[in-house]
Each structure stands twice: as C-alpha cells, then as structure tokens.
Amino acid sequence: MGLSNSPPELIGQSPAFLGTLEQASQIAMIDRPVIVTGERGSGKSTLSARMHYLSPRWEGPLVKLNCAEMDARQLETALFGSVTGSVTGGAVRRSPGAIQRAEGGTLFLDHIEKASLHVQSKILRLIESGSYEHFNDENSQQTDIRIIAATDCDLRLLAQTGEFCADLLDMLALSVIELPPLRERHDDIPMLAAHFASPAVSELGFRFPDFSAEALIALKAHDWPGNIRELKTVSERAAFRWGEGEGQGKIHEIIIDPLAQSFGPRRKLMKSPQSEKEGFTPSDISTLSAPYQEGSDLRAYLSALEKTIVAETLARNGQNQRRAADALSLTYDQMRGIVKKHGL
Structure with a gap:
C-alpha cells in the first residue's frame, strides 16, 4: 500500500x-x-x-x-x-x-x-x-x-x-x-452528531446549521444501545428531515424511533436501576401459562413455561439478551442457549 x-x-x-x-x-x-x-x-x-x-x-x-x-x-x-480439483494428475486450483x-x-x-x-x-x-x-x-x-x-x-x-x-x-x-459505550461519552455526542449530519446537509445543497439546544438535549438523553452506528443514523435522519423543510433555522427535530407510529413507542429501559432489570416474580409466573394438568407431559410444560418467561423478559428488556439474563439471574451463555433452543 x-x-x-x-x-x-x-x-x-x-x-x-x-x-x-x-x-x-x-x-x-x-x-x-x-x-x-x-x-x-x-x-x-x-x-x-x-x-x-x-x-x-x-x-x-x-x-x-x-x-x-x-x-x-x-x-x-x-x-x-x-x-x-484432482490431486492425482488433474488440475488443482x-x-x-x-x-x-x-x-x-x-x-x-x-x-x-x-x-x-x-x-x-x-x-x-x-x-x-x-x-x-x-x-x-x-x-x-x-x-x-x-x-x-x-x-x-x-x-x-x-x-x-x-x-x-x-x-x-x-x-x-x-x-x-x-471501547467505552456512547452513554459514557455524553460530551462527545454534539460533535459526533454534527460530524454525521454535516455531509447529509451538504448532500441536500445546504450549509450545516448546527443542532438546536432542544435537539442536543434529546440526543444526550438517549442511552444509545446501538452506540455510534445508531447515532449516525439518527443524525442523518434529522438532517434529511430538516432539508425536507427547506432548511429553515437549526436542526431541531430528533426522531430516535422512526417505527413508533407503526408499532408504538419503545419501552424505556433505563429510568432507574430497578427498571434496568425487569424480571419475573413468583406471582408473575401464574399469569404466563395455564396451570399444570396432572397426567400431562411435565417436561413439555416446563419447556413451554421457560420459553414464555424468557420471551416476556426479552420483550421487557428490549430484546437485550444481557439485560434479560441479569433479570433472570442467568449467565449470558445460559440465555443464549435458551434463546437458541426455543428459536426466539
């Protein structure tokens, strides 16, 4: 080179x-x-x-x-x-x-x-x-x-x-x-967002106007589970939407979840230390499956119950297997095994 x-x-x-x-x-x-x-x-x-x-x-x-x-x-x-190819006289590639x-x-x-x-x-x-x-x-x-x-x-x-x-x-x-996650680099978010948004604005034929104070607050408030890659997408989306509005003022609209209108807002996971680990209590289990019927296959019942509990916990934790594993007091590898077993 x-x-x-x-x-x-x-x-x-x-x-x-x-x-x-x-x-x-x-x-x-x-x-x-x-x-x-x-x-x-x-x-x-x-x-x-x-x-x-x-x-x-x-x-x-x-x-x-x-x-x-x-x-x-x-x-x-x-x-x-x-x-x-053949190793006994024929062509070998x-x-x-x-x-x-x-x-x-x-x-x-x-x-x-x-x-x-x-x-x-x-x-x-x-x-x-x-x-x-x-x-x-x-x-x-x-x-x-x-x-x-x-x-x-x-x-x-x-x-x-x-x-x-x-x-x-x-x-x-x-x-x-x-590498530290983006949520531990809050002071870097404004310059990173500007770095990603500026080329998108130039692509539309405008000069980068910077983000508004409200937009920066929204960017810093997010926990960024997708880190730099997610921030890049969000910043470019904000720039293109700003350009669609004829490029007036600073970039102010931040859309973290563009699918919210179709599927509803994502559940917030990190409001408090307690909410980071949304697991199950014994009282929750009775609501997840019909009671066991004597004479039926116990192993099949327990397998279905395990699948339901893990699927619900994954949903509560934004499909993050590490957080779901913590919520159920499992190791990450145990969680991976269960997810693979049930095809979740």
Whole structure:
C-alpha cells in the first residue's frame, strides 16, 4: 500500500475515549495479537483499522473478516483458503483465504466468538507457529500476519462453558482494549452528531446549521444501545428531515424511533436501576401459562413455561439478551442457549 494510507478518524474528547485511543496507540506498536471489546456499534472495526495504520505493518494489507456472517465450513474456507480439483494428475486450483491476503499486514476477525471450536483451534496454531493449511490440503503454509480480534461477548464465560477455546483466549488476551459505550461519552455526542449530519446537509445543497439546544438535549438523553452506528443514523435522519423543510433555522427535530407510529413507542429501559432489570416474580409466573394438568407431559410444560418467561423478559428488556439474563439471574451463555433452543 502507498504512503497515502493514514489512520481512520475517530472523534471524541471525553476522558474515557481519549484513554482508549492512547492505549490503542501504544499497543499498535507491539506486534502481538489484540482483543478489542465493546458493545455493538461502538467502533471496534474502526479502532482496529487505526491500530493497523499506526503499527509497523501499516504498509501491508488490512483484511477484515466477520465470523458471524458465515457457517463453520464457509468461515474455514474464507479464512484459510481452499484447494479444489484432482490431486492425482488433474488440475488443482488454490483459492487464497484471508490469511494469505493479509500476508505482511493485519487480519481483523470480528465476532471471533462465532468461529467454531475447530476454526478456533486452527487460529490458535496459526498464532503459535505461524503455520496453517488450506481447506482440503495437508501441506502447511507459513505466514507473517498480526491478528486483531473483536467481540461484544465475555469470552471468559464462553471459555468456562466450553464454547470458546481457553488456550486461544490466553493467546489473544495478551492485550485487551475496551471501547467505552456512547452513554459514557455524553460530551462527545454534539460533535459526533454534527460530524454525521454535516455531509447529509451538504448532500441536500445546504450549509450545516448546527443542532438546536432542544435537539442536543434529546440526543444526550438517549442511552444509545446501538452506540455510534445508531447515532449516525439518527443524525442523518434529522438532517434529511430538516432539508425536507427547506432548511429553515437549526436542526431541531430528533426522531430516535422512526417505527413508533407503526408499532408504538419503545419501552424505556433505563429510568432507574430497578427498571434496568425487569424480571419475573413468583406471582408473575401464574399469569404466563395455564396451570399444570396432572397426567400431562411435565417436561413439555416446563419447556413451554421457560420459553414464555424468557420471551416476556426479552420483550421487557428490549430484546437485550444481557439485560434479560441479569433479570433472570442467568449467565449470558445460559440465555443464549435458551434463546437458541426455543428459536426466539
């Protein structure tokens, strides 16, 4: 890559955010694996790209792979490459994977927790020895890459339940960087909103007028479960609606939930510490299902009751599995298992 490459822009002045940037800049120079943690939409991919361009590998390629977008076989092929065709005289075609394309640079693995245990074991070997094999090939390849992994899960809990390779976690966790959620960066919201809204206003042929005081109050009052990504959408929506009104005055209309007219307003979840964990009391359970009838299948009844309780708790907590798990005194991994079991 040419000399024009530079770290992507990350905007913010809050102490928590600046502390994260400083830590990332220091770790960027250490040619070892890194884990970047943070809630969805908090900027893990952007921060990882910044670390690449601040590292000694900045002239090499930056290859990104989302482990949540593929099943186990597809991910293994996309990551390690594959060999197809006859190996007994016929034509053999080798398809390079992300590892080969990242040679000399950085491989970013988003949602690393979604990789199968088999793929995780191969990533572990890659980190330890620098060697790997293409899918359907027994010949080892050597590579020189740096791995940056990202997750919004607690990998320690997944390792405890056997869903994540504990040895891989030990290797990846040499350095861990946590991105603060937007709700802990209130002072950054005005400049971020302006940064996202300004191009949208320019696209409409206007000059950015800034947000009104009322609009900024509304933006700061929201808890931003979708973090930076959600703020970008809300800011652009406000800019386009302002432009539809012929661009009069400052941007004042903030619509957080555009589906409220169709489906009703979303339930507020964070009015108080008590309301953050909306669980069930024993008296609630009787209202969720008909009483058990002696002689019927007890296991089926309990399974249906479990499904109903979890579905109701997820609804009360905005479909946030972590909050629902806390409300029911479950671990996040137990909640994920129940959700998967019942197809919620």
